[in-house]
Amino acid sequence: MTSEFAVELRDVVKRFVTPEGNEIAAVDHVTMQIKNGEFFSMLGSSGCGKTTSLRMIAGFEWTTEGEVYIEGNPMGHTPPFQRKVNTVFQSYALFQHMTVFQNIAFGLEMEGAKEDEIKQRVGRALEMVQLTGMERRKPKQLSGGQQQRVAVARALVKTPDVLLLDEPLGALDLKLRKEMQLELKALQQQLGITFIYVTHDQEEALTMSDRIAVMSNGRVQQIGTPVEIYERPSNKFVADFIGESNFLDGQIKSLSKDEAQVFIPALNTELRGIPISQGLVKGEDVVVSIRPEKIRITEKNAKNDNFFKAKVTNTVYIGADTHVYTESQGVKIKVLEQNHISRLDTSSFYTVGQEVGLVLMPENTLVLKKV
């Protein structure tokens, strides 16, 4: 391996002309560095440019600006059949007129492999995806999950440096999807090759990835590990997109080296000791973000820092957790309590209209730039 990065996108732009004649930037100045052996996900809602980014790596599209590097080599207009990456398509794109064996053997034939070698390698690939014995079937005779495995085997049999997967589990039902998530992850760890995985399902991305690029409107919002993305979202979009967050508008009252006091006008409260990221100045308007599970419900008259009173407006019991919806001076705040104790005893529920106190743990509170 010649480069530290398996794949690198440097300031890549892709513009399309829509049928109406407008020019849109499907991918807008994207820079990503994907390390060797990494499970890297692109996460974002539909239309944010994930597929287009992946297709530029595969070679199905060329960049309008910027450059894609594979193993340190600029790709330019290199055609797909000369790139050492393989793709698992969302629609699987299995060749309907060929058997499972012929589908998987296709890529090896293109390499000019000998018949014996092809047989052996196809056999091993089928074993890997647990489809031994299905060689003679046509794709139409397989279930969705089996077709998906054939698509994975067909790409992996080529022993690519990088495997590209475009929402490969999108067509499967929930249970099968969860199983396949774990299987794909195990396969990736076992083979040690780089996976670039496109999904719009945040849970899937959090479950499988070493690192995630959160995308929106053709731009990268944040790249980080699942923990970083969840616990330290770099902006309001990411905080909102990944999991749930309560947002409070505020203003920085004072700043120390690594902490800030933020005044929340709507609650007429000052939040103290909130850890800050770089680039904030005193007096700046900011957004305070806090996850529902990181708020504690206490007595309405407790004496605490970062405390304020609220009124319960609704509670929803959903097995493992209870969602408690509260309101404080017109600001809605959602709290998530784990059901450590049985709620069979109804007295442990909050009643609608009940006055409670809310405590925001400063270490779990984030100050974000207002965007």
Place this chain on the structure above:
Amino acid sequence: MNPFKRSPFVIISTVLVYIFLYAPIVVLVLYSFNSSRVNITFEGFIPTFSERVVMDGSTVVSSPCGPFHWFCDLSKNREVMSAAKNTLTIAFIATIVSTIIGTMAAIALQRYDFRLKSFSQLSLYVPIVIPEIVMGIGILTLISQVFGWVNTTFALSGDARLSMGLFTVTISHIAFMVPFVTLVVQARLQGFDKSFEEAAMDLGANEWTTFRRVTFPMILPGVLSGALLAFTLSLDDFVITFFTNGPGSTTLPIYVYGLLRRIITPQVNALSTVWILIVFTVVLLLQIVQSREQSKS
């Protein structure tokens, strides 16, 4: 349950439609076994096999071919045999060439964006919708102008002179068959997902291998339907052939037309019966190809 299914109206009209469509064909086939030499009246089948053709007035009493007398008669007719040979030669060559051109056109229209694309698409319908006679006259005018110019410019004489014949019939058949092939193949390509081709290239196949191993096998049923349609169109084309044929390139439809103007013997019926059999076979093949295609998807 569909209330129309068993309504007498539906049953009666269905029967009427079939009678209307098939009665002439049945009569035609029946008359090809007619013992009368005149095609107007049916006098019963030619009865027995015997060594000689026995004529009793205007009636064939017996023949070595038995009821198939007119078919035997036909096979000895050298003009018919040569017309049949011409027809098939033209149909085969024109089908192969128009299928290749039509398929390439369909793929190009599907895959590429170019100037005048919608114009090209629209121009495919023109040969289909304009009256065939207009197209026939058009082709005739064009060819005779071009041939006349070539003959005078290069001072060609005798056998070297360009004139109407098998070649002109074949190219004019190709010209009117291409749009049909293109439209049939296009219908097949409509739902063609380009990710199949991308997958092939992703696995290391270049453009040509991708076409040969993936695209072509997948559109093959459409190409075959187009080819069979073109073949049947060529077999029974009269109008365009009428304008573009020349000495030695008489096809069956032209020959039959000539016969009708002279005398009508059951030979014509025998010829038509054979012909119907061939066309039915082709149509049957077409059906089989299409139903296999349907059961696949």
